Amino acid sequence: MKKRIKETPISILLTYIVAQFLPVLILAIAPKTYQTEALIYGSIFSFTAGALVMLVLNRKSTIRNSLTLSTSAPWKEVVMWGLIGTLMAFAAQFIATLIESQLLGLTMESANTQNLLLTISKYPYYLIIVSIMAPIMEEFVFRKVIFGFFYDLTGVVGAAVISSLLFAFIHADSHILLYSSMGFVFSYLYVKTKNIATPIIAHVLMNTSVVLLNLFQ
Template sequence: MKKLTRHTSVLMIVFYLIAQFLPAVILALAPKSLQTEAAIYGTIFSFFIGAIAMLLLNRKSTIRNSLTLAPSVPRKKVIYWGIIGIPLVLLVQYLANLIEIVVLGLPIASENTQSILLIVDKYPIYLIIVSILGPIMEEFVFRKVIFGFLYDLTGPIGAAVISALLFAFMHLDGHILLYSSMAFVFSFLYSKTKNIAAPMITHIAMNTLVMLVNFI
């Protein structure tokens, strides 16, 4: 049973890492005249494969911990908490950003977000990564695999802290508090519902709203 559990978890992490690094390989193989297109569409292809692979793995998931073994709340409540999580994560995001600006002296804008906005402005199809594919993979890896694994070892608070910090560091941005606070909300939603779809709904909606607000 433990081997099967590790097998599914490791595969999800492997597909996540492949999605992150495969675009660099595609870019290296692409002709110089198509470098930009190779980077954009290579990333979309990689994230699409990663997200689909994780969705398929999740259907036959062998991950076993307190969260996966506990019964999920009914589907209506999953959707309810997914929707409730939207204003909650936006509020937490706003407060964290305020603290970073006033107390830590960090710039308002996130370099990661600004870079993505520039790409989406030129290649709107890239929005599929930001709004759907990225959130799907991140929820599987950082919540279902990492938070779920640590949940029984460190308790919910310890699991939330560690997985949130990993989530923040993976964004390669200086706004650690901002990303960590969002991750705390996603972990809370997963813990509350015992269903990864709840934080996934919130994450997808939040990313989509942020993108839309910046382009209105």
Template sequence: MNKRYWWILITYVIMQLSAIPGVIILRNLGVAQEQIPGIWSLFSFGLGFLVILLLLAPDMRDRHMVRGRSSRGEAVRWTIIGVFMVFAAQYAAALIEVYLFGIEAGSENTQQIIEFAQALPAFIIVVSVIGPILEEIVFRLVIFGALYKRFNFWIAGFISSLIFAAIHFDFTHLLVYTAMGFVFAYLYVRTKRILVPIVAHVSLNLFVSVVNVLLVDDLERWLEQLEELEQQMSMITGGLL
């Protein structure tokens, strides 16, 4: 692993650990408690994102020299396929957790993120865009890439995906995150373009964020209307019978 990649890992770790002093600083400044995670994440992830992009500048400049790199058309095709693959992997892993291991559906990590986004909607930028981009750079480009040079796909994919799962601090659902990590690693290996798993990851997080944060009120209203319609239909059917 070259020196720039080590600096990317160090930057990512510092960005994560900065939440500890960040919470203290914002609390002393009188920021509302429920908005502190979102505000600090916007600052730390935004700054970390800029630093990591600068460190990746040589890679972006020399990206056309990568052997076996997919064409743009193939990359678009695999990006679309990848979105469905990651949804399928997540769903399959969740079913295994529920029916084989008796683990309840639903992620505390996801629920906590939703609460942060509801308190500060701008936090969705971190969850849906900046976060997934950084995770793909760190866990696929850097960690998986380094392991894949020494081991086969399954070993490199398992180790990097397990680290990816652990960093979410949702150990009950390690299988779900690991399955997702394998899909993202496969997309990267298949296309030799880190942008493909990035777009697939962003699409997944963006969908979850929009549904659970921006559309949650509309969904609740639609469900209530559906229940009222079902009740009316039941009354009409009962009257006819």
């Protein structure tokens, strides 16, 4: 039984790792004249496949902790908190940005966000990664697996700190506080409704809103 309990978390983590590195392999075998296209469309394929695999794994989930064993909130509440969570994430992002710029002297613009926006402006289909596939995978990895694992070991605060910092570091950006604050909001939403769909909804809506606001401003 112990082995079976570990199957889903490990499978989700391995899926995430493969999805991150598969585009590099595709790039390595692509003709030199199509390197950029190979990376872009390889990433779209890899992240889409990764998100779909995680959704299937979640339906057959063997993860057992206080969150997964609790009763999920009704779907009406899941959607409602997903919408509210989007506003909470924006508020947390705004406060974090002020702290980083006023106290830490960091620029308000995120290099990671700017690079993604530049890519989307040239390759619109890349939006599917930023808006949908990446948020799905990140919520399964950082909230359902990592946050859920530490939830029973360290409590909600410790689990939120660990998972949110890892979430921030994986974005390879200097705005650690910015991404961590978003991670805290998504962790709260997961605890609030006991359903991973809630932070996924908030994450998807936030990413999509940020991209659209920047592209059409």
